[in-house]
Amino acid sequence: MSHCDSCQDSSCSVKQPGNPQDQQQQMQKALALRMCTVKQKIVVMSGKGGVGKSTTAVNLALALAKAGKRVGLLDIDLHGPSLPTMFGVRGERPVMDEEGIHPLEVHGVKLMSLGLLLPGDGSATIMRGPMKHGAIMQLLADVVWGDLDFLLLDCPPGTGDEPLSAVQLLGNKTAAVVVTTPQDVALSDVEKSLSFCRELNLPVVGLVENMSGFICPHCGESSPIFKQGGAAGLAEKTGVALLAQVPLDPAVVVAGDAGEPHIISHPDAIGSKALDAVAAAVIKFTADAA
Template sequence: MSSCDSGSSCNSCGSANSCDTDEKQQHTDEMIKKRLSRIKYKIMVMSGKGGVGKSTVSVSLAAMLNSLGYKVGILDADIHGPNIPKMLGITKKGAQSDEDGILPFEPIEGLKVMSVGFLIQNDDDAIIWRASLKHSMIQQFISDVSWGELDFLIVDLPPGTGDEPLSTAHVIGDIDGAVIVTTPQDVALLDSRKSVNFSAKLNIPVYGIVENMSGMLCPHCGEIVNVFKTGGGEKAALELEVPFLGRVPMDPAVVERGDEGKPYVLENSDSEVAKALKKVAEGVLDRTIKAE
């Protein structure tokens, strides 16, 4: 396609719109590169299926890293089910901007958040978008958002290996690692294998597997009851030859804090669940900051 001057029609390519589109994409690519150059580590949090507590792990990992003094961003790439705003107590809609771009929300100092949940007026509205529009939104979440200097960008992905994970990997280009969340059942191996294989095909290092909901912490006696068995995540990590980041038990307080918009790991820092999630954060630090 021949190049053409901005604002003029192009007889060579037949459409000024085509040239305008190329210029816009070039500008977007340049902005993405500029934004990412200020972010040290980009980490995807994935799961093979829904309902495994992936967003809870994403928020907990980000909050834990932030509490350790790191600058962290959370990109909520779950376009159809953006739960991150609710879990961080962000009820405002819309987004402000300055000369540098769209300003992410900052519910905790040093923790920046962007989600499509801020852009819809009614949380009950269904987002019915094709893959191309979702790809464009993820591009904008990087190119147009003023993330600033970050140590970590945590990308909370929807379950599976479809449009959003693929678009995120394509847009960012250089994902530093993936954290895969699963549950203790033996069938977890099937779901985890898909996420591990997805990462391998895109040359994304797997930082490890988290076995979430690994037993329930009894609120009365404090002992752990193995509701869903235990060991499926660890078995998957062993068979798939990737690190195992630990078991995280269930605690009714996790649901309560999530509904209240308060990160559990900050509100219940001495609990067994928080200790397990801290181990997950330490596993990520071992593969990033401590490996420098």
């Protein structure tokens, strides 16, 4: 009797039906079929946490939709999925059928997040690298994205498993938007994100400097809480475009917590106009690269 014959663990991979290599090939084929209907993929990333990357991804997706584009948004922050809260769809579940998982559609954006599949808001996602790669592959391959002009991926901070898997799985016609804040402690880590993009031959649309000055809710004046000129200096140093400087506005926090994205609830705010400019830059960059 072999060791596997005596194993009592029904979850053992050896006991699973089908050839694992065949299953992988089927998943890759499904992924290719899904992605062939997506014109352009945009990875929203940052080497630093807490820079407002998810807020940028949400409002950029909505700005692209407002510009008449067909947009999908995938949350691949597997350990801290926040997009269901920011879109006001916590507790909602996507429809699943023989075609696949149907993303929620909110404000004209097709949305998918692991947070929409977990049993509760407090449920922890416990997984290591290979499992993360498989989860991201399934979210891309099993979701019925349909015809899209842009599929945006909101990555967790850093240059680890999730952004690496995303870039490898998405293939060509993929570019990055990199988010930073003005202070040196963020810029140092964000420069590593730009290095990551160079190493993987991933085109960079440009930098978004978030929290670029604080907008006082009483007088409307801007104060440079996190200093000034940081992202502009990094852009000049690395040759990457600075797409916009988005101010720190308390209304953005309130809108995100309330599930009413800022660009929808405050379309004429300075920050919303800045994200409209980022969307225009993304559209132009991808059109020029076509």
